[in-house]
Amino acid sequence: MDSSLENLTIGAFARAAGVNVETIRFYQRKKLLTEPVKPYGSIRRYGRAEVTRVRFIKSVQRLGFSLDEIGELLVLDDGAGCREARLQAEQKLADVRARCADLKRIETVLVGLVAECVATSDPVRCPLIASLERS
Template sequence: MSNDSRRLTIGALANEARVNVETIRFYQRKGLLPEPHKPHGGIRRYGELEVARVRFVKSAQRIGFSLDEIADLLRLEDGTHCDEASRLAEHKLDDIRAKLADLARMESVLSQLVCACHTRKGSVSCPLIASLQGSGQERIPGDAEPA
């Protein structure tokens, strides 16, 4: 992959890409970054293409792509498969929106339970604990009715 004049050691590559050396090795094991040839008695060298690839992987991770999804995106890295890349991104966006909906539901339920804890009176059991134990005294809002 390295076809430029900069010849970096793995440590320099990691430093340039703002990751640690183990991240580079992990990406190589996962097939996200090719391992360059090691000359007899020498050390492997990397270039700007590898720096760019590691940065690509980190950028994709920051917006929620898994390493498997990133591998799919890397297969499209020549930039001529925009429709395919768009489909992958749309699928990821759907996943993120579903997670956001789940988080909103969890926030609402937990908020109701915390409120119930703060408004309880006397020696009744804790509404949060009771709902998590499924004691029947308190049902977790949003849970399906038992069959």
């Protein structure tokens, strides 16, 4: 077992998790990560479980989940909440698909506007700007 992920200071913990120290503190304030007890006259120490948790948070963030949604997923992590976790993932998938459809519509409009700009020879009035003003 890799003992390099045990008994970490907050700086070493942040490096191991691939974040900065302020991210660790922010997650603690948001209750996504617990703050270990500080032994009298010593410093707080972190381990593998905390590193894994922060990596999970970052991974789920990349999938588009908000910190509040991640907090809900973390509560469901005991295995009993699999159905609820699936429902959250299905909702996130629907949101992503809706955003993709919106982006596709935006792309179509922009392609047309750019084509109008390329096709015009009017040095006075830009068709893209004129079209946007009409919208």
